[in-house]
Amino acid sequence: xxxxxxxxxxxxxxxxxxxxxxxxxxxxxxxxxxxxxxxxxxxxxxxxxxxxxxxxxxxxxxxxxxxxxxxxxxxxxxxxxxxxxxxxxxxxxxxxxxxxxxxxxxxxxxxxxxxxxxxxxxxxxxxxxxxxxxxxxxxxxxxxxxxxxxxxxxxxxxxxxxxxxxxxxxxxxxxxxxxxxxxxxxxxxxxxxxxxxxxxxxxxxxxxxxxxxxxxxxxxxxxxxxxxxxxxxxxxxxxxxxxxxxxxxxxxxxxxxxxxxxxxxxxxxxxxxxxxxxxxxxxxxxxxxxxxxxxxxxxxxxxxxxxxxxxxxxxxxxxxxxxxxxxxxxxxxxxxxxxxxxxxxxxxxxxxxxxxxxxxxxxxxxxxxxxxxxxxxxxxxxxxxxxxxxxxxxxxxxxxxxxxxxxxxxxxxxxxxxxxxxxxxxxxxxxxxxxxxxxxxxxxxxxxxxxxxxxxxxxxxxxxxxxxxxxxxxxxxxxxxxxxxxxxxxxxxxxxxxxxxxxxxxxxxxxxxxxxxxxxxxxxxxxxxxxxxxxxxxxxxxxxxxxxxxxxxxxxxxxxxxxxxxxxxxxxxxxxxxxxxxxxxxxxxxxxxx
Numbered sequence: 001x002x003x004x005x006x007x008x009x010x011x012x013x014x015x016x017x018x019x020x021x022x023x024x025x026x027x028x029x030x031x032x033x034x035x036x037x038x039x040x041x042x043x044x045x046x047x048x049x050x051x052x053x054x055x056x057x058x059x060x061x062x063x064x065x066x067x068x069x070x071x072x073x074x075x076x077x078x079x080x081x082x083x084x085x086x087x088x089x090x091x092x093x094x095x096x097x098x099x100x101x102x103x104x105x106x107x108x109x110x111x112x113x114x115x116x117x118x119x120x121x122x123x124x125x126x127x128x129x130x131x132x133x134x135x136x137x138x139x140x141x142x143x144x145x146x147x148x149x150x151x152x153x154x155x156x157x158x159x160x161x162x163x164x165x166x167x168x169x170x171x172x173x174x175x176x177x178x179x180x181x182x183x184x185x186x187x188x189x190x191x192x193x194x195x196x197x198x199x200x201x202x203x204x205x206x207x208x209x210x211x212x213x214x215x216x217x218x219x220x221x222x223x224x225x226x227x228x229x230x231x232x233x234x235x236x237x238x239x240x241x242x243x244x245x246x247x248x249x250x251x252x253x254x255x256x257x258x259x260x261x262x263x264x265x266x267x268x269x270x271x272x273x274x275x276x277x278x279x280x281x282x283x284x285x286x287x288x289x290x291x292x293x294x295x296x297x298x299x300x301x302x303x304x305x306x307x308x309x310x311x312x313x314x315x316x317x318x319x320x321x322x323x324x325x326x327x328x329x330x331x332x333x334x335x336x337x338x339x340x341x342x343x344x345x346x347x348x349x350x351x352x353x354x355x356x357x358x359x360x361x362x363x364x365x366x367x368x369x370x371x372x373x374x375x376x377x378x379x380x381x382x383x384x385x386x387x388x389x390x391x392x393x394x395x396x397x398x399x400x401x402x403x404x405x406x407x408x409x410x411x412x413x414x415x416x417x418x419x420x421x422x423x424x425x426x427x428x429x430x431x432x433x434x435x436x437x438x439x440x441x442x443x444x445x446x447x448x449x450x451x452x453x454x455x456x457x458x459x460x461x462x463x464x465x466x467x468x469x470x471x472x473x474x475x476x477x478x479x480x481x482x483x484x485x486x487x488x489x490x491x492x493x494x495x496x497x498x499x500x501x502x503x504x505x506x507x508x509x510x511x512x513x514x515x516x517x518x519x520x521x522x523x524x525x526x527x528x529x530x531x532x533x534x535x536x537x538x539x540x541x542x543x544x545x546x547x548x549x550x551x552x553x554x555x556x557x558x559x560x561x562x563x564x565x566x567x568x569x570x571x572x573x574x575x576x577x578x579x580x581x582x583x584x585x586x587x588x589x590x591x592x593x594x
Contacts, residue, residue, distance in 0.1 A: 003048035004332050007569035011066060011075050011555045012251055015092040016242035018104060019251035021045060022075060022090055024064050028054035033104050034189045036241055036248055037268040037315050039128045041152065046254060046337050047328035052126030056088060056108055059118040066555055072212035073234055084115020086175040093204040094211050102186030102194040107205045109182050112175035119175050121183060123154050124168040129326050136164050142195050143169045155184040157198040220286035223590030228549045231556035232579035233285050239576045241315040245293025246270040247278050248315060250572035256334035257561055257571045261516035264330065266339045267572040269312040269321055272351035273395055275358040276478065277580040283365045284587050295362050299373050302355060306376055307383040309351045311343045311397060343397040350395050352384045353411025357478055360418040363427055374428040381419035382432055385439040388412035395471045400513030404463035406451035409443055410475040416440040452487060458494035459487065461508060468498045469508040470524035473531045483534040492531045503547040504564045519561035519570040526581030530588040538592040545589060
């Protein structure tokens with residue numbers, strides 16, 4: 001398809017530091033090394049000519065089926081040809097303590113299951129998003145590709161003799177029944193390159209699968225749609241950047257929200273917008289270390305800009321994310337290809353509600369706040385008290401003029417409400433509680449007077465407008481009003497009428513300062529499902545959930561959006577918010593039907 005694979009056909013693997021996308025045809029089309037937010041070594045998904053890839057597939061016509069090894073993020077692809085069947089197992093390995101391991105390592109194990117299958121592979125590294133020319137050498141007989149401080153070895157055992165070409169290292173071999181071959185890419189950045197043995201690579205592959213299974217066995221969820229929930233938390237775990245505890249919004253950048261369009265953003269940052277859902281998911285699924293790590297990363301990152309919050313932070317906690325474009329052709333011609341994200345510098349008032357709500361959830365799970373964090377949370381409430389009246393860019397980070405977005409005001413109310421609760425329980429200083437109480441009331445009056453349409457019986461997107469926005473559902477899900485509140489019930493009904501199309505729920509219909517359109521935002525579909533469950537419509541919610549869960553791809557992953565007309569994935573993937581919203585909806589329906 002124009003040199004590109006449908007986004008729905010990608011699976012993801014990872015090791016807690018970086019992620020790779022692997023297409024159904026066996027091509028690794030995305031890999032950023034050494035970290036999830038680093039420049040890429042493979043980026044064919046963004047430019048099939050210049051991006052680089054690691055191709056491994058039968059030379060004969062084939063069909064392919066895939067799965068993750070149960071309870072893991074290790075991918076298994078089975079190719080069936082007229083002459084036989086071969087299985088490829090892919091992992092970004094997790095180091096063990098038995099041997100000196102490369103800094104990062106991709107291992108691909110090829111097993112002949114039946115007959116004889118001719119296989120072909122090609123490693124075509126392109127460092128720095130394809131900008132830097134690789135230099136090929138050999139070390140101890142192993143091809144090594146270098147560029148500046150980076151080095152990648154190309155190790156092959158029983159997989160043919162590696163042959164350098166003008167732009168790749170290639171080979172062919174036959175996968176006969178009962179045989180096993182291994183390909184491995186060890187990686188180094190500003191350090192010596194470790195060239196592993198075959199035994200070490202295979203041991204790390206098995207160790208990686210065992211480590212994932214052990215982690216999954218510790219998850220506590222027993223509610224409905226358990227398989228989808230566990231796959232979602234495994235996808236979420238891939239987005240956790242282990243060195244800091246941050247959770248990336250997605251593993252990729254610039255995959256388009258509209259084919260051929262310009263809505264192409266870098267999501268390899270951690271958004272404050274997602275924080276409450278993230279912590280709630282970790283708590284509900286028994287991920288206590290991840291919850292603690294994420295909360296402390298959140299407090300560390302936000303400290304750097306206190307009392308202001310940035311919309312997003314880098315995975316190392318830094319606040320700078322300058323946006324620029326790359327000279328790549330983009331997925332199926334979708335340009336510009338952006339890295340960095342200019343939304344980082346926007347004013348987004350809902351983030352303050354998310355931050356305080358996250359701290360509130362953290363304490364509700366039995367954790368304590370230290371004195372410095374308690375002081376900063378109180379100062380955050382002070383900041384909200386003086387700032388909530390400003391227009392902002394809203395949860396969707398519009399690039400049109402700032403407005404008084406209703407969801408932002410609701411989250412400001414939640415910031416003050418949760419701060420008051422924390423103060424009442426003696427967890428944060430309460431000197432300014434009377435002011436927080438007055439401003440909370442003022443926000444509620446503003447929202448009820450200017451952000452609710454009596455004619456439409458719904459909260460509206462922004463003050464004095466008639467537009468709807470699925471983000472308003474968060475007012476219900478985060479507790480701005482109770483599920484029994486008539487205005488909230490009216491809002492759920494209005495969103496259903498105006499924004500729902502089958503299982504899909506659009507974000508909004510109005511202008512946002514960016515050309516073009518987009519698909520249905522999957523998180524909104526799950527938020528709407530959860531809203532139905534919370535407002536006493538559990539049967540409708542379960543019915544909708546039964547339609548949404550099968551929209552995942554064949555290995556249970558979701559992108560950011562789906563084209564309702566074609567079912568094609570759109571936007572970056574896997575998208576953490578989609579999986580977070582699925583987890584939250586499943587938990588809410590399970591609670592509503594108990």
